[in-house]
Amino acid sequence: MELRHRIDGPDDAPLLVLGPSLGTTTHLWDPQIPELARTWRVLRYDLPGHGASPAATEPFGVADVADAVLALAGPGRFAVGGVSFGGAVALSIAVNHPGRVSELVLCCTSARFGDPATWRQRAARVRAEGMGWLAGMVTARWFTHGAESAVAEPMQSSLLGTDAESYALACDALATYDLRDHLPRVTARTLVIAGDRDPATPIEHAELLGEGIPGARLAVVPEAAHLANVERPAVVAGLMSRFLGHGRGMKARREVLGEEYVDRALASGAASGLTADFQEFITRYAWGDIWIRPGLDRRTRSVITLTALVARGHLDELALHVRAALRVGLTPDEIAEVLLQTAVYCGVPAANAAFGVASRVLREMDAQSDDKE
CATH class of the missing domain: 3.40.50.1820 (Alpha/Beta hydrolase fold, catalytic domain)
Structure with missing residues (x-):
């Protein structure tokens, strides 16, 4: 046809x-x-x-x-x-x-x-x-x-x-x-x-x-x-x-955070009705207006995001963005350098907690990789 x-x-x-x-x-x-x-x-x-x-x-x-x-x-x-x-x-x-x-x-x-x-x-x-x-x-x-x-x-x-x-x-x-x-x-x-x-x-x-x-x-x-x-x-x-939402924002969000995570977040918002509008808001403005701007590449934006999350102590969000950092091309060594930098400007306790989160995420991802093999 x-x-x-x-x-x-x-x-x-x-x-x-x-x-x-x-x-x-x-x-x-x-x-x-x-x-x-x-x-x-x-x-x-x-x-x-x-x-x-x-x-x-x-x-x-x-x-x-x-x-x-x-x-x-x-x-x-x-x-x-x-x-x-x-x-x-x-x-x-x-x-x-x-x-x-x-x-x-x-x-x-x-x-x-x-x-x-x-x-x-x-x-x-x-x-x-x-x-x-x-x-x-x-x-x-x-x-x-x-x-x-x-x-x-x-x-x-x-x-x-x-x-x-x-x-x-x-x-x-x-x-x-x-x-x-x-x-x-x-x-x-x-x-x-x-x-x-x-x-x-x-x-x-x-x-x-x-x-x-x-x-x-x-x-x-x-x-x-x-x-x-x-x-x-x-x-x-x-x-x-x-x-x-913002089409290119949704595309960027899926590419950085991963299809499975975004699908779960959107499905949760749709099912409960509580966060549906919030999901649309962050897709349109965070991902559609900021993450797709040409002034910085995604690796640089990821470094900035990791630093900000450590500074504010948002550890759950930090775990998500450690995975995202790997997805946009940062290596584990580069992530370690970013967290080491935060120890100077955000404080040792904040960096210590961040290293704990990053280590757990990397172990989990290594285990998932082993399972697939």
Whole structure:
């Protein structure tokens, strides 16, 4: 399956993949790109027969689209999200490939889109009559009655430009899609966004996602129907930006502190709700504004951090940053030199405690290395 796509944002930023709803294209996410692409490398794709993607020539399922998206994303972990059908694709990836997904954004989507017979009936009518009859019915579900024509008409045009057979095959795919029993398999931090006037995926669908996915956060957008990100673009951009944090900050944090530690910290914050905002704060400001500045390399920043932690007696944090120092290229001998320097300027008792922490960390890391061998 070939999916045409486009990429916005810095080449060195972490990857964020965003999928469209049925009947729309990559342009669905245009309102959020200026904010997200500042610190994320954003990949958007068109569904089969939508936008620039070739028409589908054979039946496909949501999982098939998910596999094609994984191929576009390449190796490694990434954040993924989508609206409606695109949200189903994102959820399918998170369920079946949990190790690949760092963050998950589900906007106006569901684990099951209603009665399968309804989707098969829609597919049959599209095959018989084409796309024209859909315009009024679908766009009435996409937007509230107060939506401006300048907002709704471009989306209607993209719907009418969709290949009819590809649209029908996508309806068939939604008829067989059901991940309700698999939601606990999602391990990624998850944000569920719902429109309070969405008739296609009502709030009950979002609540099911929020309750079924461990630690998921639910946000309801007021005065919005199914395409909430188009109808209330600033609200959705703000929700996503706060949840995803600073993209390059998250990348730096993972590279310095390690994937496992960051995953545990984020999961703990999401599960308890107590530290979630704090995790976003330190990702955005400490790692996104300070650690990525070009004025000092990471080795130098690590030396400064070790010294400051010894001076203030933050021994738990010191253990974390001894590991980080090794990860950014400091040797055990260089760490010892840093701690020896602190004995002069921070005091012998502080340095003594720091040497104890560093020695324990190095022993633990040596033991882990031996176990792997």
